[in-house]
Amino acid sequence: METTVNNNDTFYYPSKEIVRHANIKNYEELYSQSIADREGFWAAEAKKLDWYKKWDKVVDDSKKPFYKWFTGGKINIIHNAIDRHLKSATRNKLAIIWEGEPGDLRTFSYHVLNREVSKFANILKSMGARKGEVITIYMPQIPELVIAMLACAKMGAIHSVVYGGFSYEALAERIADSQSRILITADGGFRRGKATHLKSIANEAMKRSGTIEVCITVKRTGEDCYMENDRDFWYQDLMNIPLECKDCGTEIMDAEDALFILYTSGTTGKPKGLVHTHGGYAVYTASTFRNVFDIKPEDRWWCAADPGWVTGHSYLVYGPLLNGATIMMYEGAPNHPYPNRWWQMVEKYGINILYTSPTAIRGLMRFGASWAQRHDLRSLRLLGSVGEPINPEAWKWYHEVIGRGKCPIMDTWWQTETGGFMITPLPIMPLKPGSCAKAYFGNEVGIVDDHGNEVKQGEEGNLVIKNPWPGMARTILHDPERYIEKYWEKYSDKGWYLAGDSARIDEDGYYWIIGRIDDVIKVSGYRLGSAEIESALVSHPAVAEAAAVGLPDDLRGNIIHATVILKEGKVANDKLAEELKNHVENEIGPIARPSHVEFTDALPKTRSGKIMRRVIKARALGLDTGDLTSLEE
Ligand code: WTA
Numbered sequence: 001m002e003t004t005v006n007n008n009d010t011f012y013y014p015s016k017e018i019v020r021h022a023n024i025k026n027y028e029e030l031y032s033q034s035i036a037d038r039e040g041f042w043a044a045e046a047k048k049l050d051w052y053k054k055w056d057k058v059v060d061d062s063k064k065p066f067y068k069w070f071t072g073g074k075i076n077i078i079h080n081a082i083d084r085h086l087k088s089a090t091r092n093k094l095a096i097i098w099e100g101e102p103g104d105l106r107t108f109s110y111h112v113l114n115r116e117v118s119k120f121a122n123i124l125k126s127m128g129a130r131k132g133e134v135i136t137i138y139m140p141q142i143p144e145l146v147i148a149m150l151a152c153a154k155m156g157a158i159h160s161v162v163y164g165g166f167s168y169e170a171l172a173e174r175i176a177d178s179q180s181r182i183l184i185t186a187d188g189g190f191r192r193g194k195a196t197h198l199k200s201i202a203n204e205a206m207k208r209s210g211t212i213e214v215c216i217t218v219k220r221t222g223e224d225c226y227m228e229n230d231r232d233f234w235y236q237d238l239m240n241i242p243l244e245c246k247d248c249g250t251e252i253m254d255a256e257d258a259l260f261i262l263y264t265s266g267t268t269g270k271p272k273g274l275v276h277t278h279g280g281y282a283v284y285t286a287s288t289f290r291n292v293f294d295i296k297p298e299d300r301w302w303c304a305a306d307p308g309w310v311t312g313h314s315y316l317v318y319g320p321l322l323n324g325a326t327i328m329m330y331e332g333a334p335n336h337p338y339p340n341r342w343w344q345m346v347e348k349y350g351i352n353i354l355y356t357s358p359t360a361i362r363g364l365m366r367f368g369a370s371w372a373q374r375h376d377l378r379s380l381r382l383l384g385s386v387g388e389p390i391n392p393e394a395w396k397w398y399h400e401v402i403g404r405g406k407c408p409i410m411d412t413w414w415q416t417e418t419g420g421f422m423i424t425p426l427p428i429m430p431l432k433p434g435s436c437a438k439a440y441f442g443n444e445v446g447i448v449d450d451h452g453n454e455v456k457q458g459e460e461g462n463l464v465i466k467n468p469w470p471g472m473a474r475t476i477l478h479d480p481e482r483y484i485e486k487y488w489e490k491y492s493d494k495g496w497y498l499a500g501d502s503a504r505i506d507e508d509g510y511y512w513i514i515g516r517i518d519d520v521i522k523v524s525g526y527r528l529g530s531a532e533i534e535s536a537l538v539s540h541p542a543v544a545e546a547a548a549v550g551l552p553d554d555l556r557g558n559i560i561h562a563t564v565i566l567k568e569g570k571v572a573n574d575k576l577a578e579e580l581k582n583h584v585e586n587e588i589g590p591i592a593r594p595s596h597v598e599f600t601d602a603l604p605k606t607r608s609g610k611i612m613r614r615v616i617k618a619r620a621l622g623l624d625t626g627d628l629t630s631l632e633e
Contacts, residue, residue, distance in 0.1 A: 011430040012399070014408050018381070022427045023294050027438070034441035041442050042470055045287040046070060046279075049080045049322070052252050055279070059468060064495060065488040066475060067468040069280035073255035077282040078154040081321035082117060083250055085110045090297075090324040097300070097349055098143045101190035101332025106143055110324070113147070116239075118248040120151035123238045127182065127214050131156030131251060134178040134261060136212075138162045138171055138202055140189020141331045144218045144235060145307050146317055148184045149260070153278070156251035158258045160273070163308030163526075164189065166589040168201045169536070170271075172208035174263050177273055178477060179211055184235075186218040187225050192333045199225035206231075255279025261477050262310055264416040265520055265529035272486075273477030274416055281314075281419050282322060284471025288420040288440060289319030292410050293353050293382060294427045300349055300379075302328035304342070304356040309526070310416040311386055314471075315355060319420070334360055339367035343375040343402075354402070355384035355410075357525040361394045361402075362555050369401045377402060382427060384410040387525030388557045389513050395433035411436040413513055415499065416527070417487065419471025423511050435510040442469055447505050452491050455504075460514055463503040464496040472497070519613060521550035523558050526591045530613060533594070536587035537562060540580055542570040547603050548594065549617040559595040561620050563603060572599035596620075 014022075024030065034041035039058040046055070055073030085091060096108040108116065129135060135157045139145040141164070152159040160178050162171050175183065183206065188196040199217055203226055206212045217227070218235040227234075259278045263271040289295060301320050305311035320327050328351055334342050342364065346354065364371070383403050385395070390411055399409055413423040413436040423445060425437035439445045447461040448454055455461035476483040490498045502514045516522065519530035530548045537546035545565040550558035564580065566572055577597040585593040604615040604625075618625045 011432060012408070013430050014428055015406060018408060018427050021294065021296070021381075024291050024426050025428055027426055027429060031439070031441055035444060038442050038467060042069075042283065046073075046283045046470075049075065049282060049286060050084050051075050052079070055255060059470075061468065065468075065484060065497075066480070067472065068256050068474075069277070069468075069470045070255035070283070073279055074252050075255055075279050075282065076154070076156075076250045076253045077259055077278050077318060077322070078117070078150055079250050080282055080286070081318060082110060082114050082150065082154075085324050086114055088324075093297075093324065094326045095321065096143055096146065096327050096329055098329045099331065099345060100142070101193070101330075101336060108143060113150075116147050117150040117154055119239055120147055120235075121155040121248040123216075123241075124151055124157065124182070125155055125248070127216070127233075127238075129155060129157050129182055132158065132257075133182075134158045134160050134180050135182045135184065136160045136162060136171075136175050136178065136180040138164060138166075138183065138185045138198060138205075139218065139308075140164050140186055140191075140196060140198060140220060141306055141329060142186065142189060142218065142220055143329065144184075144186065146329070149307070149313075149317060150321075153259055154248065154250050156253055156257070159260045161260070161262065161308050161313070163306060163589070164196070164198060165306075165308070165591055167586055168204035168208065169587045170589060171201065171205035174271065174273075175205060175209040175211060177263075177270075178261060180209075181211060181213045183212045183215045184218075185215060186220045186235075187223055188221040190221065190332055192336050195221040195223050197223065197225070199227075203228075253278045256474070258474075260313065262313060262416055264310075265527050265532055271529070271532070272479070272482065274473040275475050275477055276313075276419055276471075276473055280470030280472070282318070284420045284469065285314045285319040286322035288424075288471075289315060289325075290323050292412065292421055292424050292426060292440070293355070293384065295320070295323050295325050295353075297324070299352040299381075300326045300328055301353050302330075302346070302349075302351045302355065303384075304330065304334070304354065304360060305386070310419075311355075314420050334364060335367070338371070339364060340371040340375060343372045343377060346377055346380060347375040350379040352379055353382045353384065354380060355386065357387040358385055358390040358394055359388065359524040359556055361385070361390070361398050365394060365397045365401075366555070369397075372401050377404065380404075380407050382410060383407045384412060386412050386414070388522045389515065390434060392433035399433070409433075413501075413511070417473045417499075418465075418469070419473065422465065422469075423513075432506075432508075432510055435506070435512050437510055439511075443467060445511065446496065447503055447511075448491075448496075450490075452494055452496070457507060458504055460502050460504050462490075462517065463499040463501045463511075463513070464491060465499065466494070466496050521548070521558050521560060523550070523560060523591055524556045528560070528588070528592055532588060533560060533562065533584060533592055536584045536592070537564060537580060539587065540583045542566055542576060543580070545603060547611045547613060547616050549613045549620065551595075551617065551620055553595075560592065561617075562594040562597045563600050563616055563620075564597055565600060565603065 055070035
């Protein structure tokens with residue numbers, strides 16, 4: 001990669017090799033076409049998939065903002081992610097290469113993946129699973145997690161994957177909200193050399209939510225765990241039952257039928273179950289993955305995200321399988337037993353594209369370049385980043401040390417709500433460290449003020465999307481009102497989608513994401529809500545009131561700072577602060593553990609009683625607290 005200086009910004013240009021290799025060579029021209037004829041663009045992308053029946057209408061906007069895509073079309077994402085590959089040479093290709101943290105290795109060809117998914121879909125049916133019901137999955141990063149997701153989709157059930165790092169409260173709440181009757185879990189997984197105890201957490205969650213009738217547990221660690229008669233079954237036992245028909249037909253679905261729900265944190269306490277569909281989501285993830293990561297049949301793709309988050313859904317599982325790609329998947333911690341673990345795997349498996357988060361990069365950067373330099377990383381061609389803004393220092397380290405100065409970095413901006421990449425570079429684009437470059441095809445992005453006027457170049461504003469796109473979440477499960485209120489109300493006169501991020505655009509038309517403007521906190525790229533953490537704190541018997549804010553952190557992007565008012569007679573001390581941190585960890589999970597707990601007598605509030613988190617944050621950082629005229633006390 002050559003570098004040239006332009007307007008005080010350093011542009012990083014792709015090599016001739018990268019350009020020659022690229023699927024898309026003329027972004028500007030294609031982009032203009034995709035905006036001029038959005039439906040035409042998406043129809044052409046949709047035609048690259050197999051449909052049981054072609055759609056009647058590309059987009060139906062008769063009930064805005066509840067857009068529908070490819071209405072009248074019949075499809076199943078599994079037919080495209082697995083079934084159709086069985087008719088070509090892809091059948092014999094590796095679909096998944098998986099390495100466990102202890103070093104065990106398992107591989108699945110598309111043929112074998114189909115067999116496992118079909119068998120498990122049949123088992124789900126024989127256990128009473130029905131088309132259209134929500135099945136909860138709570139698992140470590142093992143191949144059965146992917147098999148379970150695909151099996152649900154194949155038989156027409158809706159999967160709801162809950163991140164394996166969440167604790168029983170969070171799991172119970174998600175099970176209850178979706179009224180799941182079936183839970184798929186594992187005894188545990190391996191992380192930093194230790195076994196986790198997922199089944200015990202699942203047991204506790206089942207006790208609380210009360211809806212689970214069947215729980216299927218994968219044996220991974222072999223640790224003892226309680227299994228309840230008539231409710232709990234071992235996955236391996238079920239898979240060994242010689243069912244008459246091992247082949248399971250793929251259910252024919254409407255394009256708009258739900259494929260999965262995924263819970264994500266918002267501004268209020270209750271997590272939102274965002275709904276994604278078989279048709280539009282398949283078209284969107286297939287298109288974005290193919291074009292942005294320039295995937296070729298010989299590539300080995302590694303998305304290091306956990307499937308429990310949207311990145312894992314769209315770009316560990318669906319996008320790659322829809323394109324017949326080979327996926328690398330790894331169970332454990334990046335620095336176990338040593339900080340070269342990832343680089344060892346890149347070398348061993350000949351990985352061509354690596355997609356991860358700025359937090360992971362910063363975490364590995366901390367150990368120095370020598371851990372990476374002792375490995376041959378020449379197989380890498382492209383790199384990716386997601387989840388939070390990447391600071392230029394980490395971008396440059398990733399580019400120089402991991403990419404040997406030769407691999408363009410695709411910094412992809414998107415959200416659980418968007419289903420796939422919205423603003424992203426393509427391999428042929430000149431790059432600026434820290435910028436996610438330009439809008440993906442079909443999307444018009446605006447940076448606007450509170451009244452909807454475009455802000456000046458270089459100024460900060462609200463990030464909006466001015467058009468519908470096939471990968472958009474269709475609603476919030478059981479709460480369409482909240483879907484409107486959260487995303488569409490602010491600019492309802494214009495019909496724009498409010499992303500909840502602030503951003504700016506520079507003189508070259510490149511976008512720079514600044515961060516969340518709401519009370520969502522991104523810790524290590526994981527999305528948490530202030531209100532979730534606050535309600536966990538308030539559930540402790542000593543706490544009367546609490547406020548949680550994110551403070552900037554060099555490694556994790558943000559850390560959680562909690563301010564707490566104690567109940568009468570409770571004494572503030574270090575021991576209690578520690579106890580409260582543990583309490584939040586038990587209630588939500590280790591990622592939500594506050595780094596600081598501070599005790600106070602009063603929280604700054606507006607006259608209408610809303611906590612002014614902005615003021616708490618400024619105080620914690622020792623900054624000017626700004627305009628306090630609306631403060632109550
Ligand atoms: C942030 C993750 C800067 C952003 C896919 C967004 C990013 C939130 C980037 C969504 C990026 C994601 N640069 N910020 N490349 N990608 N974000 O739903 O604040 O877990 O709103 O989806 O992550 O988080 P979510």
